[in-house]
Amino acid sequence: MRVADLTTPALLVDAGALEANLAAMATALPGPRLRPHVKAHKTTALAARQAAHGHHGFTCATVREVEGMAAAGLGDDLLLANEVLDARRLGAVVAAGARVTVAIDSPETLRAAVDGGVREVLIDVNIGLPRCGIAPDRAGALADDARAAGLSVRGVMGYEGHLQLLTDAAERARLTTECTDRLLAAHADVGGDVISGGGTGTHAYNTACTEIQAGSYALMDTAYTAAGLEFRQALTVLSTVISTTAPAGGMPGWAVADAGLKAFGMDHGNPAVPGADVWFCSDEHLTFAAATPPRTGDRVRVVPAHIDPTVALHERMYVIDGSADGGSRGSGAGDGIEDREVLDTWTVDLRGW
Amino acid sequence: MRVADLTTPALLVDAGALEANLAAMATALPGPRLRPHVKAHKTTALAARQAAHGHHGFTCATVREVEGMAAAGLGDDLLLANEVLDARRLGAVVAAGARVTVAIDSPETLRAAVDGGVREVLIDVNIGLPRCGIAPDRAGALADDARAAGLSVRGVMGYEGHLQLLTDAAERARLTTECTDRLLAAHADVGGDVISGGGTGTHAYNTACTEIQAGSYALMDTAYTAAGLEFRQALTVLSTVISTTAPAGGMPGWAVADAGLKAFGMDHGNPAVPGADVWFCSDEHLTFAAATPPRTGDRVRVVPAHIDPTVALHERMYVIDGSADGGSRGSGAGDGIEDREVLDTWTVDLRGW
Incomplete structure (x- = not known):
């Protein structure tokens, strides 16, 4: 055809450009340093290419994305980097053998994880974007509550989404550090191995996170190109x-x-x-x-x-x-x-x- | 559930509001005076409700919409109010027994209709919106060419899309007449029974068209509400x-x-x-x-x-x-x-x- x-x-996906992007990011953030975000492409066949480049943990934004990734055999370590009030479908994915971690930022989302059968969580911390996430100084208490409820708290996540498209790279770098300082403060109270965050626009500056949740780098768009991304x-x-x-x-x-x-x-x-x-x-x-x-x-x-x-x-x-x-x-x-x-x-x- | x-x-579709909208429009534009546009809802079950209110001709924007409407038994009189360069799938719908009319505005789209097996066309006329449509003074010649190529020319269509959301209703009415005057001039050269156009925002003022292509009225949105629609x-x-x-x-x-x-x-x-x-x-x-x-x-x-x-x-x-x-x-x-x-x-x- x-x-x-x-x-x-x-x-149309240009195979050469895609492979060049995947290779460039895998060089910058090898293996577990990158947790590719599938919301940017919503395609398990593309996620499989990212796995071939050495990334076996993935970030998802919806329950459907978690289900689909697990069904495609890409369920080694799936993070739903979002809050849900009904985690029963996620619990079913866990029961079927995949590893699923869900973000929580409130007693209600903590309870949903327990009730739904998800056993691993990250504490979602608000580090500057007015969206989801608990205040940094309250993250430790939520982690304590989660552990008391029987959950395994793997660490923290926080997303500096408002910085991704800033066209001034120096400003993007400076503000990223401001945000990740908040995340590190929360992590000091929460503990755990995982500090997750970042995106395509800040991946080069976000050195505080143990893993970066970039997704757009694979296919790109005019907004990220305008931000001077490589x-x-x-x-x-x-x-x-x-x-x-x-x-x-x-x-x-x-x-x-x-x-x-x-x-x-x-x-x-x-x-x-x-x-x-x-x-x-x-x-x-x-x-x-x-x-x-x-x-x-x-x-x-x-x-x-x-x-x-x-x-x-x-x-x-x-x-x-x-x-x-x-x-x-x-x-x-x-x-x-x-x-x-x-x-x-x-x-x-x-x-x- | x-x-x-x-x-x-x-x-969520509020059944009462939907039925009230369908009834109000069927009163304003009964039976064939309305050719509901399915692009606004993309749902054959909702189109079936419109048919129940007396409208049996429908407007489509894509080949897929034409195929789906015919497959759902709603193919009495389907107008693809858009240009296509490959009409073979439309021809297959015709061969399967539905009535399909396609818009043409160029020798290329005329040829696509012939080659694809669509036998009925409308001449699409530009009446003010810079999009598809031939200039009014060239519509007659294209109709002649279409008839010479064996096509049945049912009439003209023209869409005053740029007027639909004008918040000043008097201005919307005045400019609608300016546009439909251009369409009537083209129709004088083209002939045929059909003068098709209009939309939810102009349906009350567009009295020149024999049929109105409104779609948004069924479900509505904040933009049309802001335009003072009923x-x-x-x-x-x-x-x-x-x-x-x-x-x-x-x-x-x-x-x-x-x-x-x-x-x-x-x-x-x-x-x-x-x-x-x-x-x-x-x-x-x-x-x-x-x-x-x-x-x-x-x-x-x-x-x-x-x-x-x-x-x-x-x-x-x-x-x-x-x-x-x-x-x-x-x-x-x-x-x-x-x-x-x-x-x-x-x-x-x-x-x-």
């Missing part, structure tokens, strides 16, 4: 130009591709078409103006602004033959994409809840 | 409060619900929590501050800002027992939602492409 045979819109764009959305309008009456010309709000996570704004200005997205359309106007029927590759919610909209991703030294760079029309071979089809099998 | 038994996040919010996203943080050190308190960027279309901004300020969404989180702080474990109903891409993120919707006279109004915590009965489960079966 060639790219020309695909129905659009379709997720990873390459490995995922694009293949689309077909279905309509073109020539310039007329002082109005510039434009083209419309068949990928819109149902093909892209939009919280970071419009996706990008290399060499073109994106005007707006509709449900199934992307209206853009290109320096070299495409023709109706051309295929264009569109780069998502935010990888995680983009992937969640698609049933599968197609792995294409992209060389590691340039194949992923061309993303516009006329880059010969249609003749590329589809090497593999990966189901985005961790969607939903 | 009760609402308390559902895994969150989950789409329909009621029939869909909410049920979520669970998984973490709460009390006010401290001058910082207000907040709560976190388990529905985020993967549960809501975000192109219209954040969803709404009645009685609360939404701070931001993360992949699986919604951080908000409520006048009456919820407790960890509470269920809250969140109102999407844009219905179409929200529905596309979910596998199913749960129909709950909501009375037509107020049951859908309460959407915050503590409205007794957990005790409501789940009347039906509808698969969102028209997702993907």
Whole structure:
């Protein structure tokens, strides 16, 4: 099967860029230093590639992700880095033989872990992002309560999510240390072997954590690229130009591709078409103006602004033959994409809840 | 099954509000005057309710939607109100006995219809929104070419999508007429029985079209409510409060619900929590501050800002027992939602492409 045979819109994974990203991160954070976050790709076939690079513990954001990873044989050490009030499905995964650790930040989530049959927890600590997590100075008491309830407390986690996309790398580094100092203070009270946190944007600066929860590095998006990250764009959305309008009456010309709000996570704004200005997205359309106007029927590759919610909209991703030294760079029309071979089809099998 | 038994996040459809919306629109635009657009709900079970209200022609945005509607026995008169370069799957639906009409706006899309085995088309006319559609003064020539190629040209379509959410109703009415004047001019050259267009926001003003392609009216969202539409919010996203943080050190308190960027279309901004300020969404989180702080474990109903891409993120919707006279109004915590009965489960079966 060639790219020309695909129905659009379709997720394309450039095999060379993906492998280059996985290899670069495995060099920076080898083996257990990285606990890849599967929420960024929601695909066990891709997680298996991360395991092949030496990472056998994974981070999940949903119960479904934990279930799917265990079912795929990737359940050596799964962390649900999120709070749940009903852990019974997680307990079933534990009973079936996988190792599952869940984050807790309250008496209610502690109780849910006990009731659900999950025996290992991390204390989730708020280190600056106003989201989940207990205050650092209360983490020790929650750990004591958890141990008293029979749980094994493996350590702490805290996520400096608000720093991931800061474009000033020096500022990102400085603030990361501020956040991890809070996490280390909590850890001093909690104990345990695990200090988990970080992400693609802070992985190089977060030296306090024993393991980094990065996910976006594998496939990337325009937001992380704008933050100066060294990873390459490995995922694009293949689309077909279905309509073109020539310039007329002082109005510039434009083209419309068949990928819109149902093909892209939009919280970071419009996706990008290399060499073109994106005007707006509709449900199934992307209206853009290109320096070299495409023709109706051309295929264009569109780069998502935010990888995680983009992937969640698609049933599968197609792995294409992209060389590691340039194949992923061309993303516009006329880059010969249609003749590329589809090497593999990966189901985005961790969607939903 | 009760609402308390559902895994969150989950789409809830308030049966009373939905039926009230369907009835109100069927009164305003009875029978064939409305060609409901399925892209707004992507659910054949809901389309069947629209058919029960007298509408037997439907509008689709994707080939998958056409296939699914035909497979569900709702294929009396399906319009793909969009351009395609490969119509072979549509041709297969025609061959299987459904009636399928496709929009064309170029020689390429005309040729795709012929090659794919679709025999009926509408000429898609650009009436003001820079997206698909041929210029009004060229529509007649394309219709001539289509008929010469053996196609049956049923008429024209044109969509004033840029007017749907204008909050000034008088301005919306005035500009709708400007747009439909262009469509009528094209129709004078094209001929045929069908003049198709309009949407939920312009349905009351678009009197030029023989049929209106409204979809959002059935379930609604905060954007259409802000535009002063008379329909009621029939869909909410049920979520669970998984973490709460009390006010401290001058910082207000907040709560976190388990529905985020993967549960809501975000192109219209954040969803709404009645009685609360939404701070931001993360992949699986919604951080908000409520006048009456919820407790960890509470269920809250969140109102999407844009219905179409929200529905596309979910596998199913749960129909709950909501009375037509107020049951859908309460959407915050503590409205007794957990005790409501789940009347039906509808698969969102028209997702993907």
